[in-house]
Structures are given as structure tokens and as C-alpha cells.
Amino acid sequence: MRHSEILIQGNGQDMTFGLEEIVEGYEALRNTDPRKWARYDFRPGRDCLELVNNLVERFNVFIIKARDQPIITMLNIIYYTIMT
DSSP states (O other), rough: OOHHHHHHHOOOOOOOGHHHHHHHHHHHTTTGGGGGGGGGGOSSSOOOOHHHHHHHHHHHHHHHHHTTTTTTHHHHHHHHHHOO
């Protein structure tokens, strides 16, 4: 089966509209050193600052309140919490 046959949705809509960008992205990754993006080369140790961890922990504390809400309400809660 050719890729052009695969890229047709069940309703017959052609899905090749973004194929050029996918090919360009693939070529860009192939031309980039894998140590800059591949997971195998990441070090397992701590590479972040304590300040960043504290910021993330603080964000997680107040997002718990918004987590059970519908998406728009959740985003509004997060927005108002950040802005105040």
C-alpha cells in the first residue's frame, strides 16, 4: 500500500496537505546530531535548578483545584491564579 493511499481519511478527505512539512521535519532531524534530540543521550541525573522545581511544585499545588473542571473553567482558574 502506498503512502498516498494511507493518507485518505474514511470520509475521502485528502490528508496530504501537511506532508511537505512532515518531510521537511524528518530531513531536519536526520541532519541534526542525535545527541541534541535523541532520548538515549540524555543524562539520568538532576539537570534542573531547585528554583525551577519549586516553581513547578507551586504550580502543581494550585492546579489540583482546577483539574476536575471543564477545560475552559480550568484555564480560567489557572489564569486568575497566575495573575493574582
